[in-house]
Amino acid sequence: MSDKPLLLNSRGESISIDELIETCRSSPERILADDEIGLVAYVGDLDIFAVSGLGHPIHGAPSPLPDGRWVQKVNEVSIVRFGKQIRRQIGSVVKTVDADSIFVIVDGAGLRKVKAGDLKPGMVLKSGEKVYL
Amino acid sequence: MYETACLVFGNTVTIEHNKTIQIEVAVATEVASFVGPPKKEIDVITADITDVKLLISCKDFGSSKADPAHVQEWVAVVNTMNRYSAGTRLIGLVISPSGFTSGCEPWASTHNLGLIPPLKGKKLSFSVDTSLQMVERVLRAFAKRLNFPYENLTQAPTFYDFVYKLTEPFEGRDQNAVENGSRYELIESGWISSFGELVRMLKGEILESIATTTTGIYVRFSNGLAFHMLGAQIKFGRVREELPSQEIVEVPCQKNFSGETCSMSFLLSLVIGKHVTSAGDWGSRFEFGLSDDLMLSIEPNLLQVYRTRNPIDENLL
Numbered sequence: 001m002s003d004k005p006l007l008l009n010s011r012g013e014s015i016s017i018d019e020l021i022e023t024c025r026s027s028p029e030r031i032l033a034d035d036e037i038g039l040v041a042y043v044g045d046l047d048i049f050a051v052s053g054l055g056h057p058i059h060g061a062p063s064p065l066p067d068g069r070w071v072q073k074v075n076e077v078s079i080v081r082f083g084k085q086i087r088r089q090i091g092s093v094v095k096t097v098d099a100d101s102i103f104v105i106v107d108g109a110g111l112r113k114v115k116a117g118d119l120k121p122g123m124v125l126k127s128g129e130k131v132y133l
Numbered sequence: 134m135y136e137t138a139c140l141v142f143g144n145t146v147t148i149e150h151n152k153t154i155q156i157e158v159a160v161a162t163e164v165a166s167f168v169g170p171p172k173k174e175i176d177v178i179t180a181d182i183t184d185v186k187l188l189i190s191c192k193d194f195g196s197s198k199a200d201p202a203h204v205q206e207w208v209a210v211v212n213t214m215n216r217y218s219a220g221t222r223l224i225g226l227v228i229s230p231s232g233f234t235s236g237c238e239p240w241a242s243t244h245n246l247g248l249i250p251p252l253k254g255k256k257l258s259f260s261v262d263t264s265l266q267m268v269e270r271v272l273r274a275f276a277k278r279l280n281f282p283y284e285n286l287t288q289a290p291t292f293y294d295f296v297y298k299l300t301e302p303f304e305g306r307d308q309n310a311v312e313n314g315s316r317y318e319l320i321e322s323g324w325i326s327s328f329g330e331l332v333r334m335l336k337g338e339i340l341e342s343i344a345t346t347t348t349g350i351y352v353r354f355s356n357g358l359a360f361h362m363l364g365a366q367i368k369f370g371r372v373r374e375e376l377p378s379q380e381i382v383e384v385p386c387q388k389n390f391s392g393e394t395c396s397m398s399f400l401l402s403l404v405i406g407k408h409v410t411s412a413g414d415w416g417s418r419f420e421f422g423l424s425d426d427l428m429l430s431i432e433p434n435l436l437q438v439y440r441t442r443n444p445i446d447e448n449l450l
């Protein structure tokens with residue numbers, strides 16, 4: 001099972017990570033690891049972006065701007081065979097993330113790190129995105 | 134570590150005991166600080182890769198974890214070597230099988246050092262064997278990664294993230310091994326697997342045949358997929374042969390939840406051609422939900438089928 005980030009190509013079109021990995025399989029040099037742990041493929045030169053969770057300030061649509069504000073360039077995509085993953089809606093995007101991924105949230109006047117499994121609705125990330133569920 | 138490096142890079146790997154690490158351009162003095170006694174013995178393992186060198190610090194603290202000072206010392210070494218290098222780019226990696234304290238992460242990510250095992254914000258411990266498997270996976274992936282433009286690997290925290298992404302799934306594998314042992318195994322590769330992976334692979338597939346043999350129960354699905362119950366072990370995945378070569382034997386077949394005896398042909402007439410909609414593992418028995426209507430239960434020496442509609446009495450087979 002891939003970790004299912006929402007991916008975009010350089011034209012801003014949504015692409016399937018599973019199709020992307022199948023494409024990578026046809027170029028074996030892209031497969032950095034393929035073993036009992038899972039698969040990691042290099043896509044850093046394919047202009048693939050992951051939606052960061054921040055949508056367009058007005059209409060909410062994701063925008064593939066390379067400044068990293070709305071999207072983030074992806075170097076590797078992976079299939080994790082034994083990952084513990086959960087779904088969280090952060091900002092406008094429902095993401096599948098590892099349960100122990102670290103997020104930085106606003107806590108009063110400071111910042112605090114929490115694991116994805118401990119994110120609660122109403123928390124606000126350092127990036128300004130709100131956690132909904 | 135040396136043997137692991139040899140596995141990946143072959144004969145190009147050499148090891149030197151108590152080697153003095155020298156900077157390439159020695160026009161100024163520089164200090165790299167170390168914790169511990171002033172005299173440190175350093176074994177240097179070298180492999181020719183490209184113009185990139187991976188500087189690996191191996192720590193063995195028994196049961197205690199490496200602390201930020203140990204990461205900081207390697208930051209100092211790598212930074213110093215990079216500052217006075219004549220074109221060679223150096224990237225740092227710190228290996229401490231007993232783990233790292235939480236304060237190591239900001240130092241490692243800020244200065245682009247890889248950490249093995251990964252620091253995941255909770256108490257984790259890995260065996261030395263697992264740590265070496267992580268090292269091997271990272272070295273193999275690193276060697277392949279250098280076939281592509283790798284300038285950004287030297288920019289923090291790209292290499293830190295690269296190592297993290299390659300090593301963090303080991304936790305799930307080890308946890309799965311503790312929870313399930315070798316109950317689940319992939320047929321083609323022999324890799325240990327999990328209930329979740331079985332469901333992902335077989336859900337939606339059509340059940341094509343069931344064969345009961347002296348070694349176990351063999352279920353065949355569409356797209357060349359199969360499910361084998363061999364005693365307490367479950368093997369699944371893609372297979373090439375149509376039928377097992379072992380002797381075919383009869384096993385008791387039952388229908389309905391109460392377990393009334395039925396014939397194998399009756400059971401097959403109900404389940405063949407149905408697609409898998411759910412699955413459940415109850416330890417001694419494994420169940421496939423078929424077409425949201427039937428349940429096929431498989432035990433090492435028993436097959437059972439029943440309808441899942443309510444009320445039960447009005448939906449008997």
